[in-house]
Amino acid sequence: MRSDRNTAAPLGLKIAAGCGLLFMHLPILLIFLYAFTTEEKSYQFPPPGLTLKWFAVTWDRPDVWAALGLSVRVAAISTVIALVLGTLCAAAVSGSRFFGRETISLLVILPIALPGIITGIALRSAFSFAEIPFSFWTIILGHATFCVVVVYNNAVARFRRVSGSLVEASMDLGADGFQTFRYVILPNIGTALLAGGMLAFALSFDEVIVTTFTAGQQQTLPIWMLEELVRPRQRPVTNVVAMVVVLVTFLPILGAYYLTRDGDQVAGGGK
Amino acid sequence: MTAVLFQQVSRHFGAVRAVDDVDLAIAEGEFFAMLGPSGSGKTTCLRLMAGFEQPTAGHIEIFGETAEGVPPYRRNVNTVFQDYALFPHLSILENVAYGLMVKGVARAERLKAAEEALAMVKLPGYGARRPGQLSGGQRQRVALARALVNRPRVLLLDEPLGALDLKLREQMQEELKSLQKSLGITFVFVTHDQGEALSMADRIAVFNDGKIQQLGTPEEVYKRPKTRFVADFVGSSNVLTPDFAASLGFPRTYASLRPEAIALGDGPGRKRFTGTVAAASFLGAATRVTVEAAGNRIAAMLPAAAGVPAPGEAVTLSFLPEDLHPMDGEQ
Numbered sequence: 001m002r003s004d005r006n007t008a009a010p011l012g013l014k015i016a017a018g019c020g021l022l023f024m025h026l027p028i029l030l031i032f033l034y035a036f037t038t039e040e041k042s043y044q045f046p047p048p049g050l051t052l053k054w055f056a057v058t059w060d061r062p063d064v065w066a067a068l069g070l071s072v073r074v075a076a077i078s079t080v081i082a083l084v085l086g087t088l089c090a091a092a093v094s095g096s097r098f099f100g101r102e103t104i105s106l107l108v109i110l111p112i113a114l115p116g117i118i119t120g121i122a123l124r125s126a127f128s129f130a131e132i133p134f135s136f137w138t139i140i141l142g143h144a145t146f147c148v149v150v151v152y153n154n155a156v157a158r159f160r161r162v163s164g165s166l167v168e169a170s171m172d173l174g175a176d177g178f179q180t181f182r183y184v185i186l187p188n189i190g191t192a193l194l195a196g197g198m199l200a201f202a203l204s205f206d207e208v209i210v211t212t213f214t215a216g217q218q219q220t221l222p223i224w225m226l227e228e229l230v231r232p233r234q235r236p237v238t239n240v241v242a243m244v245v246v247l248v249t250f251l252p253i254l255g256a257y258y259l260t261r262d263g264d265q266v267a268g269g270g271k
Numbered sequence: 272m273t274a275v276l277f278q279q280v281s282r283h284f285g286a287v288r289a290v291d292d293v294d295l296a297i298a299e300g301e302f303f304a305m306l307g308p309s310g311s312g313k314t315t316c317l318r319l320m321a322g323f324e325q326p327t328a329g330h331i332e333i334f335g336e337t338a339e340g341v342p343p344y345r346r347n348v349n350t351v352f353q354d355y356a357l358f359p360h361l362s363i364l365e366n367v368a369y370g371l372m373v374k375g376v377a378r379a380e381r382l383k384a385a386e387e388a389l390a391m392v393k394l395p396g397y398g399a400r401r402p403g404q405l406s407g408g409q410r411q412r413v414a415l416a417r418a419l420v421n422r423p424r425v426l427l428l429d430e431p432l433g434a435l436d437l438k439l440r441e442q443m444q445e446e447l448k449s450l451q452k453s454l455g456i457t458f459v460f461v462t463h464d465q466g467e468a469l470s471m472a473d474r475i476a477v478f479n480d481g482k483i484q485q486l487g488t489p490e491e492v493y494k495r496p497k498t499r500f501v502a503d504f505v506g507s508s509n510v511l512t513p514d515f516a517a518s519l520g521f522p523r524t525y526a527s528l529r530p531e532a533i534a535l536g537d538g539p540g541r542k543r544f545t546g547t548v549a550a551a552s553f554l555g556a557a558t559r560v561t562v563e564a565a566g567n568r569i570a571a572m573l574p575a576a577a578g579v580p581a582p583g584e585a586v587t588l589s590f591l592p593e594d595l596h597p598m599d600g601e602q
Contacts, residue, residue: 168323169356171343173370173421183373187360 028246035239043235054236064241067224074136074220075204078143079151082200083193085144086151091185094159095167105156112149119145120213127214134216142214143207147200154196158189195259198252205249221245272299272334274425274457275320280329281481282315289315291481292329297425297459297474299334302451304460304468307478308504313461316478317427320459321350334424344373349418350427353434355410357402363389363413364398370421388416391450408439415450425457432467444471465505469493477501494529495596502527502598509533509569516597518565519544525598530559532594533571535580541589548580562588 009017030043035054037047058064093105111119123142132138162185170180208222219227221241228238275297282290290312297303305313318324319331322343331338333346349370357366364385365372371381389395392412402410411431418426428447432440448471451458462468468475469489477484477492477500485497496502499510508527517523519542537543546564557572558579571588573579580586 163354163356165352165354165356166358168321168343169350169352169358170369170373171323172321172348172350173373173417174344175369175373176342176344179373183369184358 031239031242031246035236035243037236040234040236054234054240057234058237058240061237063219063224064237067219067221068241068244070136070218071205071221074139074143075201077140078147078204079197079200081140081144082147082151083197086148086196087155087189087193089148090152090155090159094156095164108152109149111145116146116207116209117213120210123210124213134214136218138214138216139211139218139220142210143204146207146210147204150200150203151193151196154192154199155189158192162188191259195256198256198259202249202252202256206245273297273332274299274301274334275459276330276332277316277319278330278332280316280319280326280331282312282319282324283327288481290319290326293481293483295476295483295486297457299424299457300455302448302458302460302471302473304462304472304475305478306462306465306468306475306505308463311478312481313476313478314429315481317350317429317459317461320425321348321427322346347423348425348427349421349423350429351411351414351418351431353429353431355402355414357410357413357417359402361402362398363394363400363402363405366402366413367398367417367420369417374421384420385416388420389413391419392416393446407434408443411435411443415447419450419454419456423456425459426451428458428460430461430463432462432464440467447471469505475505477505479504496527497598499525499598507570509567510598511567511569511595515565515567516595519595521592521595522597527596527598528569528590528594530570531557531572532590533569533573533588534590535571535573535578535586535588537587537589540591542592542595543587543589545585545587548582548584548586550582551579553579560586562586564588 033047034043036050036052037044038049038051039047089104089108093101093108120142123138123145127134127138166184166188167180170184171177175183206222207220208226211220211223215223222245225238225241225245228235228241273296275295277293277295280290280293281288293312293316305316307313315324319326320333320338322338322341322345325339333348338346357363358369361369364382367385367388368381371384376384386395386398389398392415394409394412394416397405397409397413402413405413411434414431431447432443435443444467447458447460460468460472469492472489474486474488475492476486479500485492485501487495492501493506496505496508502508502510506529508529511519511526511528513523513525516526534541544564546562546569548560549563549568550561552559553575555575557575560571560573560580562569562571569588
């Protein structure tokens with residue numbers, strides 16, 4: 001379906017498309033706007049006045065820093081786990097043929113297709129059953145289940161393009177398994193791993209559902225925000241934090257998008 | 272000295288006998304071709320030499336050393352792959368220098384060696400380009416340089432000319448042959464093109480169904496095919512039925528007879544037979560005539576000067592007895 005460049009879309013369609021985009025993005029702009037309001041108890045429109053004081057207030061709130069720190073650590077460690085496991089799994093599935101290969105591929109992808117609430121309940125009951133106390137590490141385990149999928153999906157697509165004969169050529173020229181990975185496989189899948197890792201980080205950073213089921217007393221940033229919304233004090237602090245979350249998750253996703261796009265061009269250039 | 276030795280080597284994939292009880296000995300400095308249709312086991316034999324496959328049974332030696340269990344990166348053998356398998360993320364020079372790089376040769380030294388290898392395959396100055404910027408023929412030369420820069424004792428070539436057009440292929444055939452002579456390296460060459468094998472190789476192994484049908488010089492394989500398969504696959508010899516051979520006074524076995532050994536008319540000391548011309552086609556220097564004789568369809572290449580018999584005409588044809596070869600490999 002390609003629209004001809006010379007024929008303009010009808011006016012009605014243009015308006016409808018504009019309204020759709022506004023509906024998606026206006027609320028986000030409102031979040032940004034209320035980070036600067038002088039009114040702290042309700043979201044009154046238009047804001048009675050604009051101020052920067054909430055940035056200072058947010059900076060001085062230790063609970064914000066605790067939640068942010070936890071979220072960053074959880075996202076970072078989950079991403080590292082996902083990178084290792086996702087790459088190994090992708091290498092196994094794309095590099096060899098064995099009984100149950102398709103099943104394993106499906107089972108790896110399943111956690112992201114399942115509703116988060118199912119993953120959350122399942123993990124919670126599993127942790128209780130095994131009498132594992134809820135902690136920092138149970139959150140990470142929960143996040144790693146879906147982070148692995150993102151890395152795996154990115155890596156497996158790229159592994160398929162690194163044809164088996166490249167690996168054989170490398171071995172033939174005297175490189176052992178480690179050298180082949182270092183000099184042939186990694187340069188060819190590197191951008192895919194970076195993209196997968198960034199997406200995994202962003203996914204973990206704003207995850208709420210699985211976290212609610214697997215966290216103990218700790219609050220990750222999204223959960224802190226949820227709690228904060230019911231309290232009428234210093235509401236704009238939440239908006240300031242929301243802005244930070246948008247920036248922290250948006251930039252990696254944008255980066256991942258450009259990296260995989262460039263990767264395709266490089267691979268296409270080799271043909 | 273024997274470069275590559277196979278003793279009763281088999282490689283089975285499940286129920287498929289890709290290589291079935293193969294014996295062969297390739298001499299040092301030899302240009303050895305493995306010829307056969309796809310699925311005949313010739314490429315699997317090459318992969319067994321390279322170390323990408325391990326034999327199900329049998330014994331392999333490379334320059335007197337046992338090869339089973341030795342990984343590809345510890346064999347002094349290099350391969351030119353059918354799809355060239357150049358590394359897309361490296362420049363041409365880095366591709367050629369790769370083998371030296373993983374062996375730990377210093378940067379300046381390995382780049383110099385790579386430049387020399389590129390010059391040897393007539394691609395000097397192409398080092399800075401990427402594989403994607405080269406044509407098929409150029410990539411083929413890079414793959415050759417990348418293998419030769421490691422000074423292998425055996426060079427394995429897997430249908431290296433398959434993807435090239437005819438003119439380029441003929442040119443590369445000559446270059447490969449002269450390169451092999453000047454370097455003195457053992458070349459093992461896999462191909463399904465009998466013309467290529469006949470013109471380049473010192474010896475040919477003809478493969479079918481995982482077995483070697485015949486192993487010999489191009490002349491032997493061409494003139495005296497041992498089996499019906501070889502007669503048919505290498506240069507379309509006539510295959511005479513046992514009854515027909517017996518009627519001419521030969522042993523009752525299948526026998527091969529080259530079309531160019533047959534002449535029109537009779538002469539002293541010649542074996543003769545009669546038949547009906549089924550088809551005749553004028554080829555310039557010669558006329559190819561197909562004759563029906565006692566249930567055999569026999570092709571004869573007649574010199575143009577002999578005159579062209581018309582289809583339906585009864586003709587007498589003859590050949591020298593030594594040109595007919597009973598095929599020991601067939602019963």
